[in-house]
Amino acid sequence: MTDTTDPIYAALDPELEGEDLYPIREVSRLTGVNPVTLRAWERRYGLLVPHRTESGHRLYSMADIERVRKVTAWIDRGVAVSKVASIIDREVATSPAPVAGHDNQVSQAPVDFRDWQARLVEAVNSSDLARLDRTYGQIHSTFPVATVLRDIAMPVWKLFRDKAGPESLSGEWSFLDAFLRGRLFQRIGYLRPGLPTVLLAAMPGSGSEFEILSAAALVAEAEANITYVPTVSSYAELTAMAERSSCDVLMLYGDHALEAQGFSRALPRLEQSLICPVVAVGPVCEVQPAELKRAGITVLGLPGPDLVTKVRNLLIGRLDTR
DSSP states (O other), X not given: OOOTTSGXXXXXXXXXXXXXXXXXXXXXXXXXXXXXXXXXXXXXXXXXXXXXXXXXXXXXXXXXXXXXXXXXXHHHTTOOHHHHHHHHHHHHHSOOOOEEOTTSXXXXXXXXXXHHHHHHHHHHHTTOHHHHHHHXXXXXXXXXXXXXXXXXXXXXXXXXXXXXXXXXXXXXXXXXXXXXXXXXXXXXXXXXXXXXXXXXXXXXXXXXXXXXXXXXXXXXXXXXXXXXXXXXXXXXXXXXXXXXXXXXXXXXXXXXXXXXXXXXXIHHHHHHHXXXXXXXXXXXXXXXXXXXXXXXXXXXXXXXXXXXXXXXHHHTTOSOOO
């Protein structure tokens, strides 16, 4: 955190007064990315634009630190560092879903979600299940599902996940993660007669169940019943499950780059064996969109408000899957 008594912070931009700023060594400690790499990301790829003191020292805000974490997450998924900036910028540019007001009319006005995030953080820190359930219920009654997950629940979930680092996840994160997964299981487990069925399966190696279930909840919003398969031993097994279930759509969730063999053999064979459309959702759509399309897989992109529309169009035959 910024020590304003340190002479390197003298003559800092007045607009930054009151904001916590961090030197590069602290950013390195918080993110696990060494200073040499941070400087290279700045110079070669424009991934970071740190603040500068008059003496040239770099200072980073919490927004910069969060951006570094996003960069490392995409690199871990197999994205080349030269392509990460465009993916992150598209994420930032995506506007929030419309927000329903108290009169049930849709308002396009921007909404600051920080207050709701803070309420959720306080509920988690209290370790009070009743309070967490009550807060989550209030959020759900105020916003559409896509907004709840993307703009409020997911940022808080990531905050607690990153708080202690990957090697020692906190009790608070476990508490929140279990709660959210439980609520999403309830949401997608409710079967409605007469609706089409989407079999949603995680690609091999896909990690966070909360992120997969968040995608499933958005698919359910498109008026579909969900058959959720968290793990499969092979694509051949998945093909057999899809055939037996007579699902209307097979949806594959992936959060990292797939091996070349999957695109040359397994996925094309899977797509050719099934009558129903085979689609992909999740970060893999940003990592390997061309490879997925060549394998015959329809790319739906990252989970968000657009996913509901795309799935709805797919189910009524208005989405081009060629």
